[in-house]
Amino acid sequence: MDISNNNFSGEIPTSIGNCLILEYLYLQGNSFHGAIPSSMASLKGLLELDVSQNNLSGSIPEGLEKLLFLEKLNLSFNNFEGKVPIEGVFKNIGAVSLIGNTKLCGGIPKLQLPECPVNVKKSRKSIGFKLAIVIISIVPIFLLFSSFLVWIKNSKKKSPSMVSTLELLPYVSYKELYHATSGFSPSNLIGSGSFGSVYKGLVHLEERSIAVKVLNLQQKGGSKSFMVECNVLRNIRHRNLVKILTCCSSMDYNGNQFKALVFEFMTNGSLDFWLHQGLDNENQSRYLSLLQRLNVAIDVASAIDYLHNHSMQTIIHCDLKPSNVLLDNDMVAHVSDFGLAKLLPIINDSFEKQTSTIGIKGSIGYIAPEYGMGGEASVEADLYSNGILLLEMFIGKRPTDNMFKDGLNLHNFAKMALPEKLVQIVDPILLPREVHEAPTAIVAARKYNNGNEIQVDVGAEGISNLCQMDPNLHKCLVSILEIGLACSMESPKDRMKMKEVTKEPHLIKSAFVDSTIHRREFRRIQV
Structure with missing residues (x-):
């Protein structure tokens, strides 16, 4: 998986740990922040990992040293701090790159990093320490109570299969689609069926052709068809499946409900x-x-x-x-x-x-x-x-x-x-x-x-x-x-x-x- 040198931001999703057969992961040259998810320790077959030139921080997960097949690890030019592990790939100075992380310490001697400070235990507990104990005791109770309230709220809603998944896709407005298709002009109509019509559109800023599938909500099952198609398309990626770009769930200029899916335009038709x-x-x-x-x-x-x-x-x-x-x-x-x-x-x-x-x-x-x-x-x-x-x-x-x-x-x-x-x-x-x-x-x-x-x-x-x-x-x-x-x-x-x-x-x-x-x-x- 190579998504290097783009403009991706946010945290690296913990779900990356579900990609169990992943062998090469290149995330360098982006703007990811936060910590490396500990779930990466589940990638037992990982051979190469490059997260250099991002804004990652926190400590290096100890789980990385347990990846037996990891041959190359590049963590350079981030904001990592704390102790560097000494087992697994971290034993090989030629396999690990840590430059540009000024707050790291420890590791094998060949890395020539400063020693990590030793915490000296005091005989008497400070007020701050006692306060931390109180906070640690209260927080789990608060989280448990909050989770219970959320569970009660969700249980009153529809079943998970019927909950809208549109929030997981980027939105586009009715106005933008209206202009892209010249007001859904008949001259741009490229197909129609029982559940809706498909129009060719042009995104002027990008000069990119798109296909807009407008759902016929008067047809029985039309709205449900929209939900099913969203649920299917948001989770699939294959070179021989049409790619969804975005969707629209809004109101048209007459105040009627409007739902549409936007796809890549296929220049050679059906x-x-x-x-x-x-x-x-x-x-x-x-x-x-x-x-x-x-x-x-x-x-x-x-x-x-x-x-x-x-x-x-x-x-x-x-x-x-x-x-x-x-x-x-x-x-x-x-x-x-x-x-x-x-x-x-x-x-x-x-x-x-x-x-x-x-x-x-x-x-x-x-x-x-x-x-x-x-x-x-x-x-x-x-x-x-x-x-x-x-x-x-x-x-x-x-x-x-x-x-x-x-x-x-x-x-x-x-x-x-x-x-x-x-x-x-x-x-x-x-x-x-x-x-x-x-x-x-x-x-x-x-x-x-x-x-x-x-x-x-x-x-x-x-x-x-x-x-x-x-x-x-x-x-x-x-x-x-x-x-x-x-x-x-x-x-x-x-x-x-x-x-x-x-x-x-x-x-x-x-x-x-x-x-x-x-x-x-x-x-x-x-x-």
């Missing part, structure tokens, strides 16, 4: 736009290549894996779909829109489940089948949505396409065609020109055995074009679609596990890239 609206007559180059789609698949899987397995608390997104996957300037995917997210209870079950919806959780076409039968939100349901998203990315059809009726759906459509009839279902943009121009397949839903079987009829013309598809491209497309099928199985227990979902796209991409490089080198040798 994945849905690129899959279904990105190709037009004016700009034929606006489409996603195979490698770009593989990268998006990897990014989305990484984000969901983080939410399920690596965040402080297991988070279920509940509404994963292409319109909720945003692309930044480098075409890196960011999962967004946590208004429906569900937080699972932590181990001791002290955190109340919360969700922003009643009834159906998610969007039609991407909702796991078990939701229709009253099932609870689960990580397996997110996997189902991810599977449908994968199939949509590489087939180019929404799960709500008009062709999917009479028992035919996106999952079955892909399953029946793989692997022999891949060319008839894959997004034509991903195919070489000679295969792309083959006659389109005739797909018909036919019912046999009381509707239990659906068959795909394919026009005989153009089948020979399959042989023109590069075998490595064919293998890549079949492999990624098989992941989509494995994730979107009807039964939750049959779906692919998250560990494989994050690993397999990497392997597929590597194999395809290696084969492409090898093929190009072979062609150069032939020339």
Whole structure:
């Protein structure tokens, strides 16, 4: 963790002791004050710690000498005072830097610090000493009584899961957002849904583009959606999750309640736009290549894996779909829109489940089948949505396409065609020109055995074009679609596990890239 040479101030939070696998911590060149928290002694795996050039004070925690793996400790140019420990890293003069702390004493002789003064005990207790005893006796009683009053006050409030967490985020005013979005002008509207609208804004002082999600508080659950999204976003940090900048809970110019979330603006819009609206007559180059789609698949899987397995608390997104996957300037995917997210209870079950919806959780076409039968939100349901998203990315059809009726759906459509009839279902943009121009397949839903079987009829013309598809491209497309099928199985227990979902796209991409490089080198040798 490196946050050196910034303008951070305040005390180093004691919660740093919870980062148990932290190995390198660089805090130098800031304006931190106060003491080094004793909780740092919990960082048993710490290798390097640099807090130099701050305004820290107090004594050096003795717990630091118990960090067996600490190899470098820089405490220089602060206001530390008192005795320097002599064990652990403090034994090695080359591993510790203490310069610029004029009030330190003791330590190993090689440090050449002055000896610490010896306190001489007096035979008779002074008045000051007696007064200190009285104060020490009274203070705990006072603190205990104050804590009891605070506990009584808090017990009358709502449960912790419903208490506003907005105080933990920086505020922005309605006026600032109003001006940034030109009065929430329709020309700045970039998206809308049941829980609100998203506007593009510009912070003039920084010339920075932002995305402002204004909650529709008239919609049932809108206010709760705001709270859920705040609770989720304030605790998560991942390169493939949309980053919240701030929030606003205020009144608009008409005296109505106003709530909004402010995010980083994603310059390349949503994945849905690129899959279904990105190709037009004016700009034929606006489409996603195979490698770009593989990268998006990897990014989305990484984000969901983080939410399920690596965040402080297991988070279920509940509404994963292409319109909720945003692309930044480098075409890196960011999962967004946590208004429906569900937080699972932590181990001791002290955190109340919360969700922003009643009834159906998610969007039609991407909702796991078990939701229709009253099932609870689960990580397996997110996997189902991810599977449908994968199939949509590489087939180019929404799960709500008009062709999917009479028992035919996106999952079955892909399953029946793989692997022999891949060319008839894959997004034509991903195919070489000679295969792309083959006659389109005739797909018909036919019912046999009381509707239990659906068959795909394919026009005989153009089948020979399959042989023109590069075998490595064919293998890549079949492999990624098989992941989509494995994730979107009807039964939750049959779906692919998250560990494989994050690993397999990497392997597929590597194999395809290696084969492409090898093929190009072979062609150069032939020339």
